[in-house]
Amino acid sequence: MSLGLIAGASLGAPLIAGGKFQDPLDAPAQATRFVTTTHLGAIARAGSRLVAVGMRGLIVLSDDNGETWRQVGSPVSSDLVAVRFVTARQGWASGHDGVVLATLDGGEHWTKQLDGRMAAGLLKAHFGELAASGNTNAVRLLKETALNYQSGPAVPMLGILFENERDGWAVGSFGTILGTSDGGKSWMSWIEKVDNDKMLxxxxxxxxxxxxxxxxxxxxxxxxxxxxxxxxxxxxxxxxxxxxxxxxxxxxxxxxxxxxxxxxxxxxxxxxxxxxxxxxxxxxxxxxxxxxxxxxxxxxxxxxxxxxxxxxxxxPSARLGLITDVAAAGHDRVALTGLGGMQTVNLQ
CATH class of the missing domain: 2.120.10.80 (Kelch-type beta propeller)
Known part of the structure; x- marks a missing residue:
């Protein structure tokens, strides 16, 4: 089990609005004043900007190498644990409930491209079609993926990587890996394209x-x-x-x-x-x-x-505590995300 899975396992509490349950996949992240002290899971550079993501869909930006931060809107309240940019404007974030978010303006605005409900559906259809044609490995993978999603969209996307503006992958627990060749507009199974029969x-x-x-x-x-x-x-x-x-x-x-x-x-x-x-x-x-x-x-x-x-x-670091990610923040300085939020450290 990865650190992202461990750290976020107890954070995805149900959201209640007017006494009714709101699925984190359908509820935008709530505004908070504690943008630098809330649990943050990952950080990346987007040109001269720093972008960090974390607990319950929190997304924060800094345009001064980590001196000040501001929150931007997020379409989900699921915990986010990974973020990557391929240019100063185009990037992706991923996290619990199978979420993949995308931005085309350096992190100012985000849209949801994928979630666990969508992943469960496309994997069921994909392996079901292959199994119907007599593919014995697909029969096994159809059963495996059905078990993964039997309790809902619980499989997290713990990592995200794009090689360019179009080609990328989202990866997670139980051997889950999906790929895209159109910048995340559509996704396909790569589960059968990995030598991982144990579903590690x-x-x-x-x-x-x-x-x-x-x-x-x-x-x-x-x-x-x-x-x-x-x-x-x-x-x-x-x-x-x-x-x-x-x-x-x-x-x-x-x-x-x-x-x-x-x-x-x-x-x-x-x-x-x-x-x-x-x-x-x-x-x-x-x-x-x-x-x-x-x-x-x-x-x-x-x-x-x-x-x-x-x-x-x-x-030496400014304060001890669980650190989740690191990114360069100017000359001989780095920005760190973690359980206690954000801190910057002078490496000199």
């Missing part, structure tokens, strides 16, 4: 160079084989869950539970365990403009490496 969770989806990785459980990564249009499994020798993948030219690092990090310099053929110096789960990472690697941990630590993971230095 996908905790994140990341792009390193020209490669796309799924971070999963049981020490497993999945990498996109572009000619085959299929994700193939990579074993790292680790037994725990990975929460993300980071890297640059010449190396890739998968990180996760208990401060674990594994590096490969040979396209995943072999992996070396790195000594991070922390024991809290590594929840997010970024490559800074000068090439330094920065990781943040569940228990509030920041660790930096200047040598591609050979050594790490633990940095």
């Amino acid at each position: 969770h996908y905790n994140a989806i990341s792009e390193v160079g020209s490669d796309v990785y799924l971070a999963s459980e049981q020490g497993t990564l999945f990498r996109l084989d572009r000619p085959r249009q299929r994700f193939t499994a990579i074993s790292t020798g680790y037994n725990g869950s990975f929460l993300g993948v980071i890297g640059s030219r010449g190396y890739v690092i998968a990180y996760g539970i208990g401060g674990s990090a594994y590096r490969s310099r040979d396209d995943g053929a072999s992996w070396q365990r790195l000594s991070t110096g922390v024991h809290g789960s590594l929840t997010a990472a970024c490559v800074l403009d000068d090439g330094r690697l920065l990781f943040v941990s569940q228990d509030g630590h920041l660790i930096v490496s200047r040598d591609e993971g050979d050594t790490f230095q633990v940095l």
Whole structure:
């Protein structure tokens, strides 16, 4: 189970209006004065702007590198745990209840492109059609996906990635992965395009160079084989869950539970365990403009490496607490999201 799933599991409380239940998928996020102290799950740069998302559909923007923040409207009240931009204006966010939101104006306005109800319907139709034609694997996947959605649109989309304005994926628990080739206007199943018979969770989806990785459980990564249009499994020798993948030219690092990090310099053929110096789960990472690697941990630590993971230095942070994501916020500064909201840290 990913950090996003754990952290948000108790936050999606039913909304009551006039004594009636409102589905979070149909209820816009409520306005709050506590935009910097409410639980935030993820952050990304949109050109010079920072965009963060979090609890009950909260979306906040900063145009001064994290000094001040303002809330914008969100069409849902489901918890949001991931956000990505491909240009300064076009981006996506995803989260609980299978939600995928899109923006075309740098985060000022958002529309819902996908939710768990829609995903359940399209997967049932897709695998039902394949099963009717005699595809035995589709019969199994039809049963698996029916179990996933038997209690409603509960499968979260824990990660979102777009390579450009059109091609992207949303990934989540129980082997759920949907793809789009039209910017999210329509979605299709990629479940059968991953070597994941165990239906392991996908905790994140990341792009390193020209490669796309799924971070999963049981020490497993999945990498996109572009000619085959299929994700193939990579074993790292680790037994725990990975929460993300980071890297640059010449190396890739998968990180996760208990401060674990594994590096490969040979396209995943072999992996070396790195000594991070922390024991809290590594929840997010970024490559800074000068090439330094920065990781943040569940228990509030920041660790930096200047040598591609050979050594790490633990940095002081403004306050300890669960950190969920990190993004550059000007020269030698980063913005952090977490259970306690937003904080900025000077890396000097």
